[in-house]
């Protein structure tokens with residue numbers, strides 16, 4: 219849905235957009251993709267002919283399509299649009315932690331300016347421990363794709379304004395997060411949390427989160443501003 223909403227926002231602001239779907243298993247994407255990995259590989263057929271479950275079929279489909287990413291990139295170039303939004307499979311452990319996902323991303327990008335949007339779900343990031351573990355996963359994703367990354371708090375419309383502000387304040391001031399973690403956790407979780415927070419601080423991870431609702435479109439302008447900062451500033455956020 220974020221893909222659909224970001225596309226809509228960019229088009230309304232007079233920019234041309236190509237949408238690419240990289241999820242072979244997606245059934246009803248909430249957008250109309252211009253370019254689709256499903257034209258290169260048939261997930262259902264892979265599942266049946268190799269007798270695989272959903273995860274195995276996703277991995278096999280990605281592995282099979284990776285050799286054709288050059289063609290897919292050609293399709294993107296032919297369209298010649300201002301922006302390209304690439305929707306990646308939501309099963310991050312299958313897409314990011316195996317070889318084909320990062321290989322696809324680097325082939326699609328080649329030498330063009332690119333950034334990744336990492337979505338922290340408000341349902342999870344609303345608690346201090348949920349927020350911290352989401353940031354840790356984001357860091358791990360960052361390491362895999364080696365792209366400048368923006369952290370988005372998705373679905374903020376399910377929270378009240380004070381909750382959103384609190385989460386943003388955790389992202390901007392780790393002492394605030396440390397305080398609530400100490401207050402709301404104990405034992406092993408508390409011990410881990412303190413160590414993780416310390417590590418995130420030490421590496422100076424760019425942690426600012428931008429609340430963006432794909433439903434109400436709130437926050438889209440801020441997101442676009444941050445995207446411009448990276449694209450125009452040549453800002454290198456790679457850790």
Ligand SMILES: Nc1nc2c(ncn2[C@@H]2O[C@H](COP(=O)(O)OP(=O)(O)OP(=O)(O)O)[C@@H](O)[C@H]2O)c(=O)[nH]1
Pocket residue numbers: 219220248306307308309372373374375376430431432433434
């Ligand atoms: N309230 C609210 N719900 C949202 C928002 N964006 C997406 N959703 C809902 O979240 C669900 C999942 O949306 P998707 O766009 O499929 O999310 P996704 O991140 O692509 O999911 P996977 O790729 O399957 O991991 C749907 O029911 C959406 O309606 C939002 O900004 N606000």
Ligand SMILES: [Mg+2]
Pocket residue numbers: 219241305306307308
């Ligand atoms: Mg998805």
